[in-house]
Amino acid sequence: MSIPASAVFGLNLFSALAKIGAGTAGGLFISPLSAYIALILALNGAGPLSSTQRELWTVLTQKQLPNTLAAANTAETALNSEASALMKALAAQSSSNGTQLTIANAVWTNKTDVLKPYSDSMLKLFQAPVTAVSSAAPINDWAVKATRGLIKTAVPANSKFKAVVTNAVYFKGAWQYQFSPSSTYKRPFTTPANKQVQVDMMGKGFYQADVKWAEVAGQFRAVKLPYKGSKIVAVAVLPDQKAYKLDAAAALAGIGLSRILNAPWQPASAAEPKLQVSLPKFKISQEMLPVGQALKALNVTAAFNPDVANLDRLSKDDLFITDVTQSVVVIVDEVGTEAAAVTSIMVGATAFIQETTPPIVFDRPFIFMLVDDASSSVLFMGVVKDPTQMSVK
Structure with a gap:
């Protein structure tokens, strides 16, 4: 597309x-x-x-x-x-x-x-x-x-x-498939300064066909999470740490939208045994x-x-x-x-697929977008560097 x-x-x-x-x-x-x-x-x-x-x-x-x-x-x-x-x-x-x-x-x-x-x-x-x-x-x-x-x-x-x-x-x-508050737990998140902070990490195993995941070896792993009654999806992208260190903004520029949105997306139903996703609240x-x-x-x-x-x-x-x-x-x-x-x-x-699907854990800087899956229009786009330091006036 x-x-x-x-x-x-x-x-x-x-x-x-x-x-x-x-x-x-x-x-x-x-x-x-x-x-x-x-x-x-x-x-x-x-x-x-x-x-x-x-x-x-x-x-x-x-x-x-x-x-x-x-x-x-x-x-x-x-x-x-x-x-x-x-x-x-x-x-x-x-x-x-x-x-x-x-x-x-x-x-x-x-x-x-x-x-x-x-x-x-x-x-x-x-x-x-x-x-x-x-x-x-x-x-x-x-x-x-x-x-x-x-x-x-x-x-x-x-x-x-x-x-x-x-x-x-x-x-x-x-969310079409909501996270359970009882499954939210404290977990370390590594910031761009290579320091660990404790964040509220949501966790869920997905097996539904309309939840998608993708992996491009040496570049990123990503997940698409749908919302109820809409073609809008959340696209969360975890850049490869070896390729992009902890710089999610540089990763977004380096990977590019085309490679993300046109990645080899697969349904969570193809994951073994389930697609485990951990995403911080922010x-x-x-x-x-x-x-x-x-x-x-x-x-x-x-x-x-x-x-x-x-x-x-x-x-x-x-x-x-x-x-x-x-x-x-x-x-x-x-x-x-x-x-x-x-x-x-x-x-x-004046793309790379393993026999057993490893979990996608967003425990370091990542990319988060709201995308219209029908047109590939991006409503919101950003990077999360440290979920504990995100509000400012």
Whole structure:
């Protein structure tokens, strides 16, 4: 299966954030989906064939924008349609038996008039209403509601802005096969500093066909755990310690999404005698990850330069992007997973199989993702370095 551009963008963004030291001592998590959709809304406001449009297009699609206006418009229309369809397909996975998945978009203005073609298009394609505000308070209230209270700040209270483009993604899913709290026990976890900390380790033996596992010799072992009533799966990847030491972020970049998602996945029913999985409980809370700084490292610079930026399809005012941030919360326990992300764009003026299947024990830094198994879209992506050091404000 080919890896969608949104997932490739997500890995590039994650790697750029890791290189600048974003995250906590416990790990780093992002929502590729949230950043991708928010930046598409910004792309639609960029001036035709401007350097702003070209750079945003390239970072999102890994392609060059066509050189003619007609071809560029056609390409952007196709991208908008794909993103809109993806939003609808993912939102349709919310079910009455446990899975909740919502995606919300909004554009906020402060003494800036948004052009009607832009506002009409964003409302139709992405259900993104334009709302006039005089402070950050209504934006943060929206974030609280959109993430069921997990994220309380989308924009700092004292921020000065002319416009803000926001996206929120919220997921809550119960494991199809839940871990028993009575099987959770204290176990040592080896951190990147090669120190051992005691963590709450969940344990379970799986034999069901819809639980998958994979192994690529010298690279990684991994497991896919399904959620009730959804095609969303948790993908936990344990990098080979000899190849990647204890650096899960380097392993994610080195292994790549294609090798993980297209691994030789096998059903747990093929394991002998059962597929034994040990996974630590964890909660990570990260506020205001410096996505803007990472985008600049990915060669998106024109949009941040007041002398060069062109957002002429958004407003008649001379605007530029002042910052892009993302806040993320991910909670994993015996019942399931709850995760939320808010991306804010602030705008200012000027394989190997053994006969007996060994257990997969996530007792050292590992990769954890929420993936739509149908489209390979990555909703959340991150690495767990130390489950005891993951919350920060």
